[in-house]
Amino acid sequence: GTDLKQFFVWYDLHGPASLRDVDLRLLTAYLEHLHERGLAASTVGRHLVSLKMLFRYLVLEGVLLESSVELLGSPKLWQHLPKVLSPEKVDELFWPRIAEPFSGTSGDNYGGIQHQLVWSPPKKRP
Numbered sequence: 001g002t003d004l005k006q007f008f009v010w011y012d013l014h015g016p017a018s019l020r021d022v023d024l025r026l027l028t029a030y031l032e033h034l035h036e037r038g039l040a041a042s043t044v045g046r047h048l049v050s051l052k053m054l055f056r057y058l059v060l061e062g063v064l065l066e067s068s069v070e071l072l073g074s075p076k077l078w079q080h081l082p083k084v085l086s087p088e089k090v091d092e093l094f095w096p097r098i099a100e101p102f103s104g105t106s107g108d109n110y111g112g113i114q115h116q117l118v119w120s121p122p123k124k125r126p
Contacts, residue, residue, distance in 0.1 A: 004054060006047070007050070010030055010033060014026070014029065014030075019063070019064065020064060022055075022068060022069075023068050024068045024071055024072070027068060028072070030051075031044060031048065031072070034047055048069075051069050052067075052069050052072075055067035055068075055070070056069075
């Protein structure tokens with residue numbers, strides 16, 4: 001695809017005469033070129049996978065005896081940490097405050113039930 005086309009455009013300017021002479025230094029320079037272009041780590045990783053597949057194919061077909069590209073590791077992708085609630089927000093969610101106790105016709109008994117429903121932790125399901 002276009003990843004390989006981009007590699008060969010760069011390779012024509014910077015690479016040796018034969019793909020048999022591609023070494024780790026050249027491949028690293030190409031990856032640095034991609035980083036300098038400001039490409040995302042995932043895009044650089046995709047380019048690297050394209051190169052790995054190309055060179056793996058060339059080895060399987062007997063065009064190359066070995067490939068240096070397998071020695072390259074994929075770029076580390078950012079892993080975003082989840083956003084967490086503050087302790088205050090957790091308290092608001094799980095332990096809501098009651099502005100004033102409910103006093104129904106049955107007096108404290110009903111208010112005690114409401115208090116128990118709101119303030120007690122959830123029971124485990126069987």
